[in-house]
């Protein structure tokens with residue numbers, strides 16, 4: 001078993017992070033008119049808060065995850081269509097043409113070849129106007145502390161040091177947008193929209209994370 005599979009296969013995050021992601025739903029709100037009856041697949045849903053929010057909004061939801069605990073927990077409670085499957089290695093295990101496939105905080109666990117496989121496979125599984133939305137961490141940075149009353153000093157960003165926020169056991173890697181876009185284009189997709197988010201993660205605004213969403217359509 002490799003490092004990613006070992007890390008995720010038996011990890012139980014318990015009851016934490018059980019809220020839908022505001023940034024994701026803001027973006028989806030600008031991309032699709034309604035969730036009603038849309039066929040939506042999430043890759044790497046963990047506790048499933050985003051998947052269940054899509055369901056609450058009227059979508060037909062599907063999910064895959066590498067973690068058997070995540071799959072069985074959501075299956076027991078919520079009657080959603082989920083399968084244990086490893087994205088990037090296994091083809092998407094649903095015979096469905098999706099309006100939307102999205103994945104948050106998961107794609108960076110895939111190796112380069114697995115990301116290529118994912119784009120090729122996902123592009124076959126979306127319909128004519130279908131969308132693929134991926135979110136990943138672009139950078140974690142450490143900046144000099146400011147007095148809380150001061151206006152934000154943008155120079156702090158150009159002097160920032162790269163410093164991961166996550167614990168070292170977590171096999172996260174930082175991805176390059178350019179490489180992802182090239183891989184997606186090779187798989188017959190074109191970039192349709194992007195979104196960036198810069199947010200502090202500590203109590204003193206010294207540690208920031210730059211998250212990025214990329215949205216693709218069929219060429």
Ligand SMILES: C[S@@+](CC[C@H](N)C(=O)[O-])C[C@H]1O[C@@H](n2cnc3c(N)ncnc32)[C@H](O)[C@@H]1O
Pocket residue numbers: 004008009017021043044045046047064065066067070085086087088103104105106109110
């Ligand atoms: C950091 S969690 C993200 C959970 C959720 N998407 C969110 O935004 O809060 C990563 C999830 O992806 C799953 N995962 C990691 N690699 C995967 C893979 N290759 N295929 C499917 N799921 C994977 C993990 O089991 C975990 O549930």
